[in-house]
Amino acid sequence: MPELLLNITAISRRTGIAPDTLRKWEQRYGVLRPERTAGGQRRYSETDVQRVEWLRDRIAEGWRIGEASRMLDESGSMALDDPTELCNALIKAIRDVDVNAISSALDQTFAVLPLSQALDCVISPVLCWAGDAWHKGELSVGQEHAVSARVRNHLAALMVQSTGNVRGMAVLACGPGEYHDIGLLMLAISLRKDGWQVENLGPDTPVDTAIELAHRVNATILCFSVALETSVERLRESLASFNAVTGIKIVVGGASVTPAIAREFGVTYVIGSLDETVAQLRLLKRT
Amino acid sequence: MPELLLNITAISRRTGIAPDTLRKWEQRYGVLRPERTAGGQRRYSETDVQRVEWLRDRIAEGWRIGEASRMLDESGSMALDDPTELCNALIKAIRDVDVNAISSALDQTFAVLPLSQALDCVISPVLCWAGDAWHKGELSVGQEHAVSARVRNHLAALMVQSTGNVRGMAVLACGPGEYHDIGLLMLAISLRKDGWQVENLGPDTPVDTAIELAHRVNATILCFSVALETSVERLRESLASFNAVTGIKIVVGGASVTPAIAREFGVTYVIGSLDETVAQLRLLKRT
DNA sequence: TATCCTTTGTCAAGCAAAAGTCCAATGCCT
DNA sequence: AGGCATTGGACTTTTGCTTGACAAAGGATA
Numbered sequence: 001m002p003e004l005l006l007n008i009t010a011i012s013r014r015t016g017i018a019p020d021t022l023r024k025w026e027q028r029y030g031v032l033r034p035e036r037t038a039g040g041q042r043r044y045s046e047t048d049v050q051r052v053e054w055l056r057d058r059i060a061e062g063w064r065i066g067e068a069s070r071m072l073d074e075s076g077s078m079a080l081d082d083p084t085e086l087c088n089a090l091i092k093a094i095r096d097v098d099v100n101a102i103s104s105a106l107d108q109t110f111a112v113l114p115l116s117q118a119l120d121c122v123i124s125p126v127l128c129w130a131g132d133a134w135h136k137g138e139l140s141v142g143q144e145h146a147v148s149a150r151v152r153n154h155l156a157a158l159m160v161q162s163t164g165n166v167r168g169m170a171v172l173a174c175g176p177g178e179y180h181d182i183g184l185l186m187l188a189i190s191l192r193k194d195g196w197q198v199e200n201l202g203p204d205t206p207v208d209t210a211i212e213l214a215h216r217v218n219a220t221i222l223c224f225s226v227a228l229e230t231s232v233e234r235l236r237e238s239l240a241s242f243n244a245v246t247g248i249k250i251v252v253g254g255a256s257v258t259p260a261i262a263r264e265f266g267v268t269y270v271i272g273s274l275d276e277t278v279a280q281l282r283l284l285k286r287t
Numbered sequence: 288m289p290e291l292l293l294n295i296t297a298i299s300r301r302t303g304i305a306p307d308t309l310r311k312w313e314q315r316y317g318v319l320r321p322e323r324t325a326g327g328q329r330r331y332s333e334t335d336v337q338r339v340e341w342l343r344d345r346i347a348e349g350w351r352i353g354e355a356s357r358m359l360d361e362s363g364s365m366a367l368d369d370p371t372e373l374c375n376a377l378i379k380a381i382r383d384v385d386v387n388a389i390s391s392a393l394d395q396t397f398a399v400l401p402l403s404q405a406l407d408c409v410i411s412p413v414l415c416w417a418g419d420a421w422h423k424g425e426l427s428v429g430q431e432h433a434v435s436a437r438v439r440n441h442l443a444a445l446m447v448q449s450t451g452n453v454r455g456m457a458v459l460a461c462g463p464g465e466y467h468d469i470g471l472l473m474l475a476i477s478l479r480k481d482g483w484q485v486e487n488l489g490p491d492t493p494v495d496t497a498i499e500l501a502h503r504v505n506a507t508i509l510c511f512s513v514a515l516e517t518s519v520e521r522l523r524e525s526l527a528s529f530n531a532v533t534g535i536k537i538v539v540g541g542a543s544v545t546p547a548i549a550r551e552f553g554v555t556y557v558i559g560s561l562d563e564t565v566a567q568l569r570l571l572k573r574t
Numbered sequence: 575t576a577t578c579c580t581t582t583g584t585c586a587a588g589c590a591a592a593a594g595t596c597c598a599a600t601g602c603c604t
Numbered sequence: 605a606g607g608c609a610t611t612g613g614a615c616t617t618t619t620g621c622t623t624g625a626c627a628a629a630g631g632a633t634a
Contacts, residue, residue: 099504141493164355
């Protein structure tokens with residue numbers, strides 16, 4: 001396939017970047033390495049066009065060309081900024097068991113997108129897809145573990161910085177026997193961003209011990225993630241004895257609870273995107 | 288690789304706060320401490336973005352910037368730098384269920400100590416202590432979960448930065464039914480620091496799927512953490528069929544394996560501090 | 575209510591760094 | 605031959621830094 005190569009005027013017209021500027025970018029930041037004719041003139045490929053367009057878009061976002069070109073190096077040739085594309089790139093990387101591609105797609109996602117968009121438009125869909133693909137046998141358990149672990153690392157990194165407390169303390173936990181805590185982690189991050197101080201107890205937490213800890217730290221809300229059917233019963237037992245506790249709003253969400261169950265238990269039910277959930281919880285401030 | 292850093296225009300566009308204002312916030316309230324380029328320009332991290340967004344949201348709610356920034360760095364200023372003291376401070380904070388103190392002690396630990404010292408002299412002892420205290424009933428399950436989750440977050444944050452691969456790929460996993468993955472996480476970080484590319488599959492990973500994935504990513508070593516008695520049997524079954532695989536060194540460690548068991552399985556046994564373990568694994572490069 | 579102080583965002587001046595543009599001499603391409 | 609390209613350097617513009625000033629708001633006090 002004889003690749004169509006552009007001269008500097010052509011790429012300049014297509015990208016809107018002046019020829020002089022392109023040469024300086026090449027000289028100063030090494031972002032482009034166009035082919036040369038025998039006589040030394042530059043001939044650009046389609047890939048080069050994409051790289052220039054990507055850089056142009058970063059500059060429009062306020063980045064300096066020096067930083068943008070460094071980003072281009074780090075992210076290899078990929079350099080996406082659209083949630084859907086990132087999502088697809090991530091899924092492809094997972095399918096191909098391409099560890100480096102997974103890493104850089106995740107890096108990109110969190111670097112380029114606002115947090116709530118990264119979570120709702122990339123991370124959540126990818127995890128859902130991975131769950132599906134695993135059920136269908138398209139993805140091995142190992143692949144699923146590998147990607148979960150990587151995602152969890154990225155999310156956990158967002159939890160380390162300490163922030164102030166303007167809304168109160170939120171204690172989060174997965175019920176006993178529940179080990180899928182990524183959803184809870186995403187909620188933890190979103191709540192923290194909304195001004196809560198968050199104590200995430202993570203997977204497999206006995207209900208009564210969570211309630212006890214919520215009291216000790218004077219929590220405003222206590223949130224359980226319930227994905228397994230069996231957890232509902234355990235929750236019923238534990239909540240029966242603690243239902244009357246004052247001050248702490250108990251909240252449940254997850255695949256296995258319904259509004260009816262929540263009503264029966266006398267607790268609050270939340271559902272929806274992360275932003276919606278956060279908005280619901282914000283209204284629950286201690287009365 | 289230094290993570291992506293934004294210049295002042297980029298962070299300003301993303302957060303909607305004017306550059307002038309950001310500089311004044313830094314000067315007056317010390318909320319931000321951006322890196323500087325050689326030329327003295329500010330370069331902000333994703334963490335800085337989060338902080339600015341947090342402040343912006345508080346202001347939108349009617350708080351004054353002075354108040355908001357004070358809430359942001361409420362975390363204590365103890366300034367310890369001795370491993371023993373940090374260890375004690377952490378234990379005391381856990382006992383007292385003082386969430387802020389736990390956070391800031393952990394922050395301090397990782398900020399002040401070299402990584403291997405932080406892990407071997409603070410994190411490991413504290414986790415051992417927590418396990419003991421839990422057995423003795425001095426610590427509730429909730430407290431134990433809370434501190435585990437926090438530690439795990441800090442460790443996971445250390446895993447996100449992508450590094451080069453000079454020694455080969457190491458696949459790590461907890462055996463099936465094993466959910467305590469913090470030890471493995473510490474090993475992952477140490478290996479990473481030693482130049483390995485690490486794929487950590489985390490808790491509850493079936494042995495055969497780990498082996499399969501190790502093959503697909505062309506791993507040099509595959510390391511299982513085995514804490515439960517019951518896992519030994521499962522390991523025996525799975526390794527029986529895969530023992531002959533070529534090229535991948537299989538390694539086991541943890542409370543429930545012994546050199547004798549490892550010899551029986553035809554795998555390598557590792558034990559000792561993290562540094563010692565890493566040193567042992569370094570010698571196992573593909574032959 | 576009038577007065578005063580504090581807090582906070584914005585702006586300006588002068589300088590430095592980074593990035594874009596221009597120039598001149600020379601050489602390619604058709 | 606005539607229009608483009610190349611290189612290296614000089615030059616201009618834009619962005620960023622610091623210090624400091626200033627005015628609009630908020631809050632307290634008389």
